[in-house]
Amino acid sequence: MIATNKTWPWKLLLVAILLVMAAGTWGAVQKIEYQWRWYRVPQYFLYHAEDAQKIAFDGIVQTIKTSGDVTEVVLVSENAEKLTVSIDTDTLQVSEGEDLFEGDTVGFVRQWRLGPLMMGLWTTLWLSAISSVFALVLGLLTGLARISKNFTVRGLATIYVECIRGTPLLVQIFLAYFFLGTVFDLSRNVCGIGALSLFAGAYVAEIVRAGIQAIPKGQGEAARSLGMNSFQTMVEVILPQALKKILPPLSGQFISLIKDSSLVSVIAITDLTKSGREIITSTFATFEIWLVIAVMYLLVTSILSQIVYYMERRFAISD
Amino acid sequence: MIKAENVVKIFNSHAGIIRAVDGVSTEVAKGEVVVVIGPSGSGKSTFLRCINGLEAFTEGHILIDGVDLADKKTNINKVRAEVGMVFQQFNLFPHKTVLENLTLAQRKVRRRSRKVAEEKAYALLKKVGIHDKAGEYPSRLSGGQQQRVAIARALAMDPKVMLFDEPTSALDPEMVGEVLDVMKQLAREGMTMIVVTHEMGFAREVADRVIFMDEGKVVEVGTPEHFFTNPKEDRAKLFLKQVL
Numbered sequence: 001m002i003a004t005n006k007t008w009p010w011k012l013l014l015v016a017i018l019l020v021m022a023a024g025t026w027g028a029v030q031k032i033e034y035q036w037r038w039y040r041v042p043q044y045f046l047y048h049a050e051d052a053q054k055i056a057f058d059g060i061v062q063t064i065k066t067s068g069d070v071t072e073v074v075l076v077s078e079n080a081e082k083l084t085v086s087i088d089t090d091t092l093q094v095s096e097g098e099d100l101f102e103g104d105t106v107g108f109v110r111q112w113r114l115g116p117l118m119m120g121l122w123t124t125l126w127l128s129a130i131s132s133v134f135a136l137v138l139g140l141l142t143g144l145a146r147i148s149k150n151f152t153v154r155g156l157a158t159i160y161v162e163c164i165r166g167t168p169l170l171v172q173i174f175l176a177y178f179f180l181g182t183v184f185d186l187s188r189n190v191c192g193i194g195a196l197s198l199f200a201g202a203y204v205a206e207i208v209r210a211g212i213q214a215i216p217k218g219q220g221e222a223a224r225s226l227g228m229n230s231f232q233t234m235v236e237v238i239l240p241q242a243l244k245k246i247l248p249p250l251s252g253q254f255i256s257l258i259k260d261s262s263l264v265s266v267i268a269i270t271d272l273t274k275s276g277r278e279i280i281t282s283t284f285a286t287f288e289i290w291l292v293i294a295v296m297y298l299l300v301t302s303i304l305s306q307i308v309y310y311m312e313r314r315f316a317i318s319d
Numbered sequence: 320m321i322k323a324e325n326v327v328k329i330f331n332s333h334a335g336i337i338r339a340v341d342g343v344s345t346e347v348a349k350g351e352v353v354v355v356i357g358p359s360g361s362g363k364s365t366f367l368r369c370i371n372g373l374e375a376f377t378e379g380h381i382l383i384d385g386v387d388l389a390d391k392k393t394n395i396n397k398v399r400a401e402v403g404m405v406f407q408q409f410n411l412f413p414h415k416t417v418l419e420n421l422t423l424a425q426r427k428v429r430r431r432s433r434k435v436a437e438e439k440a441y442a443l444l445k446k447v448g449i450h451d452k453a454g455e456y457p458s459r460l461s462g463g464q465q466q467r468v469a470i471a472r473a474l475a476m477d478p479k480v481m482l483f484d485e486p487t488s489a490l491d492p493e494m495v496g497e498v499l500d501v502m503k504q505l506a507r508e509g510m511t512m513i514v515v516t517h518e519m520g521f522a523r524e525v526a527d528r529v530i531f532m533d534e535g536k537v538v539e540v541g542t543p544e545h546f547f548t549n550p551k552e553d554r555a556k557l558f559l560k561q562v563l
């Protein structure tokens with residue numbers, strides 16, 4: 001048989017299947033007569049805020065100097081206090097010589113602001129980033145403890161890993177918030193980060209343990225036979241090789257953490273998921289918002305996957 | 320230099336209790352080259368690994384320059400730094416260059432400066448004939464070259480004795496010679512060596528003494544001349560018939 005590398009029929013088939021699925025979904029949505037309101041979505045990413053600029057005392061408008069889009073209004077109070085306010089020219093609401101009372105609006109300043117979806121995304125990202133760092137440290141130590149020769153150390157690590165892996169993250173978050181959070185008087189952010197770190201740490205520990213055990217025994221023996229102690233052997237010989245091996249599963253774990261972090265919304269941390277729920281209560285654009293949020297998670301995780309992919313290729317140089 | 324007294328090593332595995340080394344006593348003098356031969360599974364590797372503490376033995380004593388490995392107070396890392404070991408599978412550090420393989424333990428264990436360690440490394444690489452590969456990673460080297468680097472790595476610690484566990488068994492036949500040549504040169508220079516090998520030619524040429532092991536015990540000891548021409552024990556005769 002002759003090997004062919006014609007892939008286009010299969011690509012065509014893939015596209016066809018996807019189109020059929022999209023059409024099916026479209027048809028089903030038509031049936032329930034859902035009112036799409038996509039136009040409401042963009043403002044939750046970015047919106048043009050108008051901040052009113054007000055006078056802080058009773059006084060008069062002394063001068064108005066316009067230069068292009070910006071206008072400077074100089075206000076003088078009854079006891080000769082001077083105040084200069086900058087506003088957008090087309091929002092000017094006063095004229096020269098006019099009497100004003102404290103709290104009157106002089107004009108507005110327009111500004112682009114990030115909407116709740118972007119703020120939520122930001123919260124999700126930093127929450128995940130901080131939790132990842134803690135999880136890495138915790139997982140590294142626990143992974144080493146899991147292969148320790150000391151029974152107590154090994155036992156503690158095993159209990160931790162088994163407890164975390166045997167219970168749902170949602171329950172862990174509730175426990176961290178309502179139990180630990182109350183007993184030790186911790187803020188919700190601390191509880192959220194703590195729960196996520198403990199959760200991911202247990203999985204990182206297993207990845208680290210497997211990575212270390214995958215290094216041939218001869219490596220450790222060679223190092224020990226040269227007189228290196230167990231710490232030097234671990235740091236100089238075993239871990240550098242193990243870390244290279246565990247980079248792919250480790251990054252997968254951290255990408256999972258970004259998705260898992262959506263569960264902290266149940267303890268009222270305004271992450272991406274919680275922001276979405278809040279927006280829906282005021283817009284009723286349920287389908288649109290959840291779709292947008294799914295795409296935002298997907299974008300973040302795919303970008304990270306790509307970065308990891310390139311890092312792996314660079315790391316592969318020494319072998 | 321090395322004195323083994325009634326060394327016993329018992330493995331408790333799921334397959335049952337194995338007396339891998341079963342009462343071995345021997346002495347190796349300074350500058351002596353001892354070749355250990357015997358069928359597979361006879362405990363040669365295990366005995367060798369006991370000598371540098373990679374395997375903790377169950378009974379007996381091993382004294383290296385008067386230091387007893389069975390003594391709990393003995394600092395095993397210190398002993399290992401004095402006892403070089405060359406493995407069948409080379410066990411070079413794949414994430415380090417040839418040069419780094421040779422300098423790592425010198426710097427971490429012997430606390431030598433980078434300059435001193437590298438000078439020593441280059442000198443040894445030259446001696447084993449691989450000075451042009453210092454910057455390469457081990458995976459770029461042939462098996463014979465890797466094993467010569469492994470020998471140089473052990474020598475870099477200035478060991479008092481060198482242990483070899485079937486150093487040529489994992490090599491393609493055409494590379495066996497280059498490794499044996501390095502070992503012969505070492506022997507000529509007066510290095511104390513214990514060599515587990517199936518290379519009878521090497522044993523005949525270099526060994527001061529041949530130890531034949533079977534089922535964890537030393538069955539026969541003698542000069543190569545005696546051993547290869549006139550062995551007393553039946554098991555030794557049988558073994559020789561099979562390998563020669």
Ligand SMILES: Nc1ncnc2c1ncn2[C@@H]1O[C@H](COP(=O)(O)OP(=O)(O)O)[C@@H](O)[C@H]1O
Pocket residue numbers: 330331332337338339357358359360361362363364365366
């Ligand atoms: N780590 C181990 N656990 C259990 N049994 C072992 C272990 N290492 C070696 N043995 C057993 O000890 C015996 C001697 O092995 P070894 O010293 O490797 O022999 P040789 O090097 O002469 O071939 C064999 O029966 C082997 O199966």
Ligand SMILES: [Mg+2]
Pocket residue numbers: 363364365485
């Ligand atoms: Mg062996």
